[in-house]
Amino acid sequence: MASLRRSQHSLTGVYALDALDTPVEVARFERHMARCQGCTSEVRGFQETATRLGMAASRQPPPTLRAAVMDEVVRTRQLPVPDDRARHRRLAPRLTLLPRLATAGAALGVAAAIALGVVLVNTQNELGQARRQLALTQTQLAAVNAVRTAADATLVTKATPIGGTVTVVSSAARRQIVVTTRGLPPQRAGKVYQLWLIGTSGNRIRSEGLLGLHNGRAGPVLITGVLPGDIFGITLEPPGGSVQPTVRPFVAIPA
């Protein structure tokens, strides 16, 4: 275990240069980094260093580039600005949230606590909305709550390159995970979000169904039968979904 940690730590440089091979490796390193203060600051310094390397190649762009970009800007919608409170909470240490939420859960009600626990960012007003949106059966709710309160529960939130965040709460003992998303862009015509469990050997990929978005937010989705080493991922697939992913997942989190 100690040697695994050491070997993860020496990946700081490779990670900062964006030179890891697979999303699986990236997810594993980011999980290590979340618990390693030294890694975080080292990666940041390396990223700034890499930026200098990149900037050393600066060159006058062709004049056509400017017109092309400005043309597109006019019709490209921007992501909304998060409010300051949300930004503040996002920076709070994530793993310590769970115990506090257990207490909060008693006061706010199960559904509200789940929304808080897995979505991380919420206001009192939104909680009511979330409660209404969670059209879950009592059985599903109980199952979701069991994962959330499991003694070995871990929580990972990751921003995706297409926008929004995906949160996975997992319990290895229960072999279950709970997935929630927030702020994913609405599916473009002809595409759906599909959930996958990916075995680490790469040859065993299971579809876990499609994701329904309500105002960019979806979940919690309970996924059962998770095996050690499984990676959870989401892809954009043609309508109806695919038997196997047709593209690389835009987000991958160890399940």
Next chain:
Amino acid sequence: MRASEPEVPSPEGRDQHLDGLLARVARGDQAAFEAVYDILAGLVYGFILRVVRDPAQSEEVSQEVLLEVWRTAARFDPVKGSAATWAMTIAHRRAVDRVRSAAAAAAREQRTAEVPVPHDVVADVVEASLDAERVRRCLDRLTEPQRESITLAYYGGYSYRQVGERLGIALSTIKTRIRDGLIRMRDCLGVS
């Protein structure tokens, strides 16, 4: 600053300026975005050209990157790093996606054969800014194996596994070389 001096401001000054501009861009300010474009376009395009090598494709990828800066400006968080690093990280990711796609890789193999990658890293830099000069000096201070591994991974867009295969060197050695080289670069450049 006199007019005859290079127009590239110090990294620190540019970063603070960019931070402020990006906050305005996040709220839909197109004039602020034009200013951001003026600062970033050359950096983004030159770097992508360095990685992708094909001018037409580089222009395409640069357009994607600059639009992503516009679209996701609200995501930029100064607490996590400088604005330039945020933008260059997007640029690197997009450039790497482009060169790692199988079709591009085949075509690039040929060009790589013509243009030796590891040596003379900044030789084709047209705008000899003070910053570039400093980077060149610091690159010279790395050991040859460190320089080779870092430039293949960063400018070459190769994954560290591919770097290992190309150089016939164990993965653990590549990891260490890259990390040690970056530590030396970082200290030489005075990155905090």
